[in-house]
Amino acid sequence: MENYINELNEAQKAPVLHKDGPLMVIAGAGSGKTRVLTYRIAYLMSKGVDAFNILSLTFTNKAAREMKKRISDIVGSSEAKNLMMGTFHSVFAKLLRFDGDKLGYPSNFTIYDTQDSQRLLSAIIKEMGLDKDIYKYKQVQNRISSYKNSLITVKAYYNNPDLLEADAMAKKPRMGEIYQNYVDRCFKAGAMDFDDLLLRTNELLTRFPEVLSKYQNRFRYILVDEYQDTNHSQYLIVKALSDKFQNICVVGDDAQSIYSFRGANISNILNFQKDYDNVGMYRLEQNYRSTRNIVNAANSIIANNKNQLEKVVWTSNEDGPMIKVHQSPTDAEEGRFVAGSIFEHKMQEQLPNGNFAVLYRTNSQSRAIEDALRKRDIPYRIYGGLSFYQRKEIKDVLSYLRLVINPKDEEALKRIINFPARGIGQSTMDKLTVAANHYNRSIFEVIENLDRIDLKINSGTKRKLGDFVTMIKSFQIMNESADAFVLSEHVAKKTGVLLEFKKDGTPEGIGKMENIEELLNGIKDFVEGQRELADAKADIGEFLEDVALATDLDKDTGDDDRVALMTIHLAKGLEFPYVYVVGMEEDLFPSAMSMSTRNELEEERRLFYVALTRAEKQAYLTFAQTRYRWGKLVDAEPSRFIEEIDEKYIENLTPIKSHRYTPLIDVDIFGDMDKSRLRQIKPMKGTPPSGNSPNENQLRKLRKLKPELGVPVGNTNSVDPNLSEGSLVNHTRFGRGQVIKIEGVGNDKKAEIKFDKGDIKKLLLRFAKLEVL
Numbered sequence: 001m002e003n004y005i006n007e008l009n010e011a012q013k014a015p016v017l018h019k020d021g022p023l024m025v026i027a028g029a030g031s032g033k034t035r036v037l038t039y040r041i042a043y044l045m046s047k048g049v050d051a052f053n054i055l056s057l058t059f060t061n062k063a064a065r066e067m068k069k070r071i072s073d074i075v076g077s078s079e080a081k082n083l084m085m086g087t088f089h090s091v092f093a094k095l096l097r098f099d100g101d102k103l104g105y106p107s108n109f110t111i112y113d114t115q116d117s118q119r120l121l122s123a124i125i126k127e128m129g130l131d132k133d134i135y136k137y138k139q140v141q142n143r144i145s146s147y148k149n150s151l152i153t154v155k156a157y158y159n160n161p162d163l164l165e166a167d168a169m170a171k172k173p174r175m176g177e178i179y180q181n182y183v184d185r186c187f188k189a190g191a192m193d194f195d196d197l198l199l200r201t202n203e204l205l206t207r208f209p210e211v212l213s214k215y216q217n218r219f220r221y222i223l224v225d226e227y228q229d230t231n232h233s234q235y236l237i238v239k240a241l242s243d244k245f246q247n248i249c250v251v252g253d254d255a256q257s258i259y260s261f262r263g264a265n266i267s268n269i270l271n272f273q274k275d276y277d278n279v280g281m282y283r284l285e286q287n288y289r290s291t292r293n294i295v296n297a298a299n300s301i302i303a304n305n306k307n308q309l310e311k312v313v314w315t316s317n318e319d320g321p322m323i324k325v326h327q328s329p330t331d332a333e334e335g336r337f338v339a340g341s342i343f344e345h346k347m348q349e350q351l352p353n354g355n356f357a358v359l360y361r362t363n364s365q366s367r368a369i370e371d372a373l374r375k376r377d378i379p380y381r382i383y384g385g386l387s388f389y390q391r392k393e394i395k396d397v398l399s400y401l402r403l404v405i406n407p408k409d410e411e412a413l414k415r416i417i418n419f420p421a422r423g424i425g426q427s428t429m430d431k432l433t434v435a436a437n438h439y440n441r442s443i444f445e446v447i448e449n450l451d452r453i454d455l456k457i458n459s460g461t462k463r464k465l466g467d468f469v470t471m472i473k474s475f476q477i478m479n480e481s482a483d484a485f486v487l488s489e490h491v492a493k494k495t496g497v498l499l500e501f502k503k504d505g506t507p508e509g510i511g512k513m514e515n516i517e518e519l520l521n522g523i524k525d526f527v528e529g530q531r532e533l534a535d536a537k538a539d540i541g542e543f544l545e546d547v548a549l550a551t552d553l554d555k556d557t558g559d560d561d562r563v564a565l566m567t568i569h570l571a572k573g574l575e576f577p578y579v580y581v582v583g584m585e586e587d588l589f590p591s592a593m594s595m596s597t598r599n600e601l602e603e604e605r606r607l608f609y610v611a612l613t614r615a616e617k618q619a620y621l622t623f624a625q626t627r628y629r630w631g632k633l634v635d636a637e638p639s640r641f642i643e644e645i646d647e648k649y650i651e652n653l654t655p656i657k658s659h660r661y662t663p664l665i666d667v668d669i670f671g672d673m674d675k676s677r678l679r680q681i682k683p684m685k686g687t688p689p690s691g692n693s694p695n696e697n698q699l700r701k702l703r704k705l706k707p708e709l710g711v712p713v714g715n716t717n718s719v720d721p722n723l724s725e726g727s728l729v730n731h732t733r734f735g736r737g738q739v740i741k742i743e744g745v746g747n748d749k750k751a752e753i754k755f756d757k758g759d760i761k762k763l764l765l766r767f768a769k770l771e772v773l
């Protein structure tokens with residue numbers, strides 16, 4: 001078992017074997033920080049530390065699962081099972097289920113996701129009669145979120161003249177009231193939003209010393225990954241919990257701090273040595289993830305930032321190919337280039353889709369990439385954006401289930417009380433809401449007591465409301481004995497939600513029905529998973545918690561092989577052999593919204609550093625000369641970040657001679673092609689956009705005239721027509737060979753060739769550089 005220690009280099013061993021007490025590992029990307037954390041946990045356990053006494057906080061639940069799996073391999077799964085590992089939110093949600101009652105929350109509290117919070121705020125703004133163009137609910141939500149993450153309660157808000165003045169200046173003098181109403185309504189609904197999970201944990205630990213002491217004694221060893229991105233609220237929790245034993249191990253990289261817009265505070269890293277005594281400080285310098293060209297290019301970028309800790313990152317990996325830069329006339333062409341390039345790599349090197357990731361600055365960029373991948377039949381998965389669980393039909397079913405668990409859940413109730421339609425209109429809902437606010441009760445409770453209040457609701461509607469309550473109660477009774485799957489299936493049918501979409505009959509409706517089936521499948525999996533762990537009934541409440549806190553990466557079961565599409569923010573900590581960073585354009589990346597101060601620009605640069613360092617073997621940077629943004633075609637300039645990379649590590653793929661026809665010819669990216677057609681150019685700032693390359697309209701015309709030109713393919717190979725089974729050929733890289741088989745047509749025509757050197761390879765003819773002998 002001790003062997004696993006030898007899977008570490010000397011610099012990594014030191015923090016893994018560090019004795020008790022605080023320690024911090026600050027190191028660049030890919031140097032093994034996460035590995036150190038994982039192995040340290042295994043090491044602690046092998047030295048007799050009880051898994052129950054270890055708490056590990058990660059950036060995604062997926063990362064936690066992977067770490068747990070590795071630890072299981074080392075120390076055995078029965079022990080590893082008892083480790084508390086997960087994101088801050090998921091770990092502290094569990095803790096609040098136990099002790100939240102001290103703050104007045106039911107143990108079955110609902111977790112409001114961002115959408116729920118925004119809907120509630122929007123309702124409050126409306127009820128208060130405020131101008132929704134001034135009090136924009138998304139902005140209001142952001143502000144409240146940042147207050148909470150800085151531990152500014154409503155009371156603290158009113159005591160802070162700066163905040164009051166800032167909101168008054170921003171013509172939002174009633175922010176405080178909105179904040180108060182929002183907090184009250186969440187509380188009354190037995191709900192916590194994401195920020196509450198941290199804020200209330202802090203409150204619990206400060207107000208109840210016995211609770212603090214309980215968890216201090218339980219979590220004797222605390223380990224935090226991606227420490228550079230913890231916010232103030234998270235920082236305080238970690239500080240409080242580790243205060244007694246001081247066995248705190250944090251790992252991070254200031255150069256990868258990319259969440260300051262959500263309150264992440266890099267000073268948490270910088271102050272660590274002040275916060276604890278006798279801090280063990282460790283540095284890792286060797287990168288194991290990426291080729292030398294990638295590591296060096298990344299170093300050359302981050303060197304442009306002024307505010308950073310001194311750090312060395314080197315690798316003994318091979319040089320690898322250059323960072324490839326590609327320019328397209330339009331975003332659609334950029335998508336086609338990326339899809340084409342992935343296709344070629346897959347064909348030539350027989351790689352699975354999971355080896356590829358396309359990273360972008362904003363979610364909306366995914367569309368062009370998706371279109372192109374679909375045309376090539378390359379399966380992909382988008383992470384982020386509107387998640388599965390936020391789709392309307394899924395949220396409808398989940399809302400019924402949420403009500404079963406917590407009938408006070410106002411957002412759930414409002415969603416489905418009249419879906420499917422049962423004649424309970426908006427005016428009835430308005431009356432119920434007013435009454436609920438007046439009596440300080442939930443809407444559900446008001447409905448339960450309709451007979452006792454005079455609400456001017458006619459008897460027909462009263463009966464319908466009564467039926468609704470009876471239905472939910474019948475589900476609650478069923479929930480006492482049935483497992484989560486049986487209950488959910490019953491709910492989906494009995495409420496009429498499934499039927500509603502079935503009746504609809506449109507492809508859209510059918511799609512929604514299928515999504516609900518998919519949800520039920522998911523619940524079934526969950527039930528079976530729970531059964532393997534314990535005999536206990538798989539509880540729907542637990543499933544709902546998983547769903548509410550699932551980061552998008554968590555749904556990735558790894559079962560199916562797909563290209564990953566995600567924002568750079570989400571890609572933190574991950575690695576892929578091939579990475580395409582798309583939309584490398586000024587105003588997009590760096591984002592136009594983040595260029596007004598040096599700090600903002602430096603954060604964008606760190607984001608770029610994160611993007612590039614996800615790549616193991618090969619990185620592509622692509623940009624378009626024109627792009628559709630907000631429905632308009634705009635000209636774009638190459639990102640300054642491309643220029644910042646040391647030229648030595650860059651190869652420009654944009655062929656100069658055929659500039660005019662760039663969109664029609666994909667450049668060979670395997671170097672088989674005649675190099676004289678390429679010129680190493682560094683993209684110039686201010687290159688006149690699409691100067692002599694065709695715009696979308698011209699392209700469309702061209703395609704009409706000559707349809708085969710419009711297909712985004714590589715160079716049509718001139719030898720192709722002469723090739724037949726038995727032909728003798730010469731390949732620039734593989735040498736002489738004989739064609740044994742030809743299959744496919746058009747762009748997909750492939751030849752199986754037995755080369756004299758002994759290999760048999762299947763090559764895509766339009767890319768293969770073959771000479772017929």
Ligand SMILES: Nc1ncnc2c1ncn2[C@@H]1O[C@H](COP(=O)(O)OP(=O)(O)OP(=O)(O)O)[C@@H](O)[C@H]1O
Nearest residue numbers: 007008009028029030031032033034035288289573
């Ligand atoms: N000593 C080692 N020997 C072999 N492979 C290693 C070693 N250390 C780390 N690796 C591998 O290098 C890769 C990067 O490691 P890891 O993800 O732990 O780095 P990191 O510092 O956490 O990166 P990031 O900053 O991106 O989060 C992983 O694939 C890991 O398994």
Ligand SMILES: [Mg+2]
Nearest residue numbers: 033034035573
């Ligand atoms: Mg890591």
